[in-house]
Amino acid sequence: MLKMATWNVNxxxxxxxxxxEWLATERPDVLAIQETKLPDADxxxxxxxxxxxxAIYSGQKTYNGVATLMRAEPREVERxxxxxxDPQRRIVGATIGDLRVLNVYVPNGESVGSxxxxxxxxWIEQLRSYLVEQLAIHPRLxxxxxxxxxxxxxxxxxxxxxxxQVLFSGPERAAFRxxxxxxxxxxxxxxxxxxxxxxxxxxxxxxxRRNLGLRIDHILVSAETAxxxxxxxxxxxxxxxxxxxxxxxxxxxxxx
DNA sequence: ATGGTTGCAACGCAA
Numbered sequence: 572m573l574k575m576a577t578w579n580v581n582x583x584x585x586x587x588x589x590x591x592e593w594l595a596t597e598r599p600d601v602l603a604i605q606e607t608k609l610p611d612a613d614x615x616x617x618x619x620x621x622x623x624x625x626a627i628y629s630g631q632k633t634y635n636g637v638a639t640l641m642r643a644e645p646r647e648v649e650r651x652x653x654x655x656x657d658p659q660r661r662i663v664g665a666t667i668g669d670l671r672v673l674n675v676y677v678p679n680g681e682s683v684g685s686x687x688x689x690x691x692x693x694w695i696e697q698l699r700s701y702l703v704e705q706l707a708i709h710p711r712l713x714x715x716x717x718x719x720x721x722x723x724x725x726x727x728x729x730x731x732x733x734x735x736q737v738l739f740s741g742p743e744r745a746a747f748r749x750x751x752x753x754x755x756x757x758x759x760x761x762x763x764x765x766x767x768x769x770x771x772x773x774x775x776x777x778x779x780r781r782n783l784g785l786r787i788d789h790i791l792v793s794a795e796t797a798x799x800x801x802x803x804x805x806x807x808x809x810x811x812x813x814x815x816x817x818x819x820x821x822x823x824x825x826x827x
Numbered sequence: 828a829t830g831g832t833t834g835c836a837a838c839g840c841a842a
Binding site: 581582584585606608632633634679681687719773774775776777778814816817 | 830831832833834835836840841842
């Protein structure tokens with residue numbers, strides 16, 4: 572079984588001990604991390620390598636930043652979204668074995684109608700055209716990360732209250748469906764049809780304790796890869812820990 | 828009810 576995961580860690584500096592413990596416990600083949608919030612010069616490569624992993628990363632000071640940790644040697648590494656001049660570090664891609672793996676941190680969007688919301692929609696559209704190109708080259712494609720979009724009512728604790736709000740607005744959900752329309756499937760929904768399974772809970776208002784969450788972290792797989800998905804789960808327990816990220820890891824297992 | 832919490836970095840900004 573090949574095991575791949577995504578986790579928005581909200582500062583790799585703060586969460587490094589949890590990431591190392593998580594790697595030791597789960598032993599995944601690939602872990603995609605978002606919101607590292609540190610420049611490449613400060614990336615804790617030695618700790619990652621001691622844990623038995625290689626790493627590729629694209630970071631910046633204070634905000635954003637992505638890293639992919641893996642056992643195998645990465646090839647054809649890319650750190651930019653083609654066609655978008657963007658100082659924000661939000662994507663890192665690599666070929667790992669016979670899989671093409673894209674790790675993404677989609678913009679949050681702040682609020683509907685804001686400049687950041689517009690940037691979010693443009694970023695997703697740019698990602699969509701890139702996926703069309705990538706799928707033509709790599710039939711075994713996996714796109715995983717923090718998409719900052721809850722696709723459906725069952726991915727939101729209170730869809731009526733969230734209707735029209737950022738992370739769940741119509742245009743964001745339509746943009747997300749556009750990503751799927753390139754030929755990708757949501758790995759979680761291939762194996763789990765439950766409502767009320769979330770990957771992110773706000774730090775405020777005791778949202779986790781009350782399970783006021785959204786499912787916004789996803790593992791999208793091409794048709795050829797979808798056939799091999801065996802499990803996909805959200806590891807809520809890591810959101811319950813002392814000093815947690817506001818996101819839980821999402822893990823998928825594939826038959827080799 | 829426009830709140831509240833966390834991380835970064837220095838105080839407001841982003842999420």
